[in-house]
Amino acid sequence: MNQFSPNTQFSFFPPAIKYLLIWNGIFFLATINIFGSGWTPMGSALAPLLxxxxxxxxxxxxxxxxxxxxHADFYHIFFNLFALWIFGQAxxxxxxxxxxxxxYFLTGIGAGLIQLFVSSGSTIGASGAVYGILLGFGMMYPNRRIMLLFPPIPIKAKYFVxxxxxxxxxxxxxxxxxxxAHFAHLGGLLVGFILIKLWGLKKPSEYA
Incomplete structure (x- = not known):
């Protein structure tokens, strides 16, 4: 099957999502001291390179x-990967x-480049790519309702984004x-928009 073709069977953990979750988890456990704070010895050694x-x-x-x-801590990785899973499946x-x-990777790379041009600090996290995923979901499924947690009310994806x-x-x-890294988040949104337009990606027929 052509890998650029849509998948025909729904899965809660399609291949890319599954392996992104796994590899982010491996990097987190290897680099962050989950029983204390800061980097593990391996994380300290790898941080200047990664x-x-x-x-x-x-x-x-x-x-x-x-x-x-x-990722910096449990909450950082949890919310990024939760959003990747929730919005990335579709x-x-x-x-x-x-x-x-x-x-995913182009929005993350674009987000990183934009952050580099506006910030003098170092940056970690999948947030830029995740914001690209959020933008993609909002453009492909603009009227799908998302249930907010605080307050618990439904909102259309286009307004959420x-x-x-x-x-x-x-x-x-x-x-x-x-x-x-607010501008990395904005960079993910911007690059995601450009890619969707450049590639001519269309909404499913029910949202057209």
């Missing part, structure tokens, strides 16, 4: 990929595994020193 470092201050090209597999089923993976995009822009402009 964390996305500023240009001219330890930057290496492969860090644009490896930074996506590193996209991988719709686009096929190969295109989904290309989209719009709210988070506006929030990240506001936070990026007003809270640049918060320690959160």
């Amino acid at each position: 964390v996305l470092q500023p240009f001219g201050d330890g930057f290496m090209p492969w860090q644009l990929v490896t930074y996506m597999f590193l 996209l991988e089923q719709l686009w096929g595994t190969k295109r989904f993976l290309m989209y 719009g709210f988070y995009g506006a929030l990240e822009l506001f936070n990026g402009l007003t809270r640049a020193d918060s320690g959160v």
Whole structure:
């Protein structure tokens, strides 16, 4: 089967999602001290090589990929991977595994590049790629309702994505020193939008 074709059978853990979850979990257990705080000895040794470092201050090209597999703590990785699983399933089923993976990594790399140009700090986490996934879900399934937790009310995906995009822009402009890579999140949204338009990806017929 052509790997760019949509998957025909629904799965709660399609291949790309499954292996992204596994590899993020492996990197987390290897690098973060889950019984204390900070890096494990292996994490301390690998961090200078794998964390996305500023240009001219330890930057290496492969860090644009490896930074996506590193997370600061349990909450950081939990919310990123939970969002990847919740929103990514439908996209991988719709686009096929190969295109989904290309989209995921390109949005993550684009998010990292944008963060490098606006920040002098180091960056870790899959959030940029996850925001790209969120944008893709909102564009492919704009009227699908998402149940918010706080407050517990349903909201259409297109409004959910719009709210988070506006929030990240506001936070990026007003809270640049918060320690959160807001412009990486915005970069994931921007690159995701460009890719969807460039590739001509269409909504399923029920959302057309």
